[in-house]
Amino acid sequence: MIERDQVLHVARLGRLKLSEEEVERMALELSSVLDHIEKIGELQLDGVEPTSHVLPLENVLRDDVPRASLPRDRALAEAPEPAGGGFGVPSPGGEG
């Protein structure tokens, strides 16, 4: 069972503001899904390599050839509040 405190902690990590109702509902829903997920705890998996990716790929470096990138005005065109030729954000320190 996921506790209310855990829900709030995880929501903070995920930068999600949840309403009171959402916090309660999320605790129940996550608990029910995690109950199902915890079945994988029954499997014997010692010595099994983890798979993060299915392809047997190795990194290959491409040639470093300069090419045009997205022009600044196009990159900023969809920004909700562009500022001074960049993406506008509030000061991390709060107001001002």
Next chain:
Amino acid sequence: MAARASDEALSLTAAAAVERIAAGELSGAELFDLYRERAGNEDLGAFLWLSEAAADVPADAPLGGVPLAVKDVFCVEGVPSTAGSRILHGYRPPYTATAVERLAAAGAPMLGKTNMDEFAMGSSNENSAYGPVANPWDRERVPGGSSGGSAAAVAAGLAPWAIGTDTGGSVRQPASLCGIVGLKPTYGAVSRYGMIAFASSLDQCGPLTRDVTDAALLFRHMVGCDPCDSTSLDYPAEVPLPTAERLDGVRFGAPPELTGEGIEPGVLEVFNRVRTTIEELGGEVEDIALPHTAHGLAAYYVLAPAEASANLSRYDGVRYGMRAGDGDLLSLYEETRAEGFGDEVKRRIMLGTYALSSGYYEAYYGRAQRVRTKIAEDFRAAFERVDLVLTPTSPSVAFRLGERTSDPLSMYLSDYCAVPMSLAGIPAISIPGGLSDGLPVGIQLAGPAFSEPRILDAAHALERAVGFTGEPWRA
């Protein structure tokens, strides 16, 4: 065009339309207009946006101008691309997804953007911020998801063919529930560039079509390495159009784990009938164990949300999409995401963040990655004995709108048979196997990596023998 001639043009499969166009008996522009009109009058909720006119089709383009419905998860330059989310309302990307660009260059201009579960998370299309989609077989029922709009559009004859994306069944399951063909390619076969990311190690673009030949034809023009997607690969050879009519010597494995408990009786009945049909066509069906696939769903619901929680961190109200908050940086992030994301997306972000959080990482994410290894090994072992794995695509037929929205796990179970193939990165197709109480049942064929030509051939032979003629829009 006279009414009868236009009905006739709309009834053509995409491959048949391509032939007519090549023979000069039909023009791509004419066909586009017919579909544009039909799609403009739809009331299923399948489309979110329609092109006013067809993009220019190169003169000798092999697909001749047969229009394509595109899931709204694909970025298209200057065209609203929302991934079914409020957070991207009105977003018009500055570039176009490689798959869409390749198909347009091959002569399949975009007809419009189709509805979908938000960020491709869902199995019923009910998680779209822009409303649900009705299943053309029964408007009280869901079309499946997350590519629900694409599946409904093809099933209802609003588009000749469509593309969608499949992370854990999102092409195959809606194809199954709507009575059409859906192919999830080998991971890496099709570029993911410009596909709004859900779970990057699983996401793959695939065709949704009226028949198997159309799926092969569309797939042929989607594949290939793309410098913009480092996980894309060159397809080993040109994808042939399927011709098989028999299944002599083809060995099928039916895993008890995915063909027994939890599968609806009506679905099992159709599955067993198809099994008999395979034997009548000269194929052999044997039971084959895939012991870890029973844990596929559990592993998937760790891995996919974990990847999603990282991928979706980019929606923060800074570079694109909506913005909320009261002027403080943290509230900008938290409130933009609170207002912009729907319930299911929030659930998955929570689940993924939890699974990756300190103290839980190994118990969830680490174990799930090991289960993924075991599932891939199960398939490898199976393919030493059989050519293809045979299962129902989904445990049930289309369910009622609203039936599963309050119980996330019951919704997730709809992808129980489709998720293992995604985890293993192998290709799988869903084709209609018949009806259960008047609703379509999909049959899934899966093979080793890059075995699409073999899968398509077997599916072609089976499709002919099954003789599924369901076309709800003609009724």
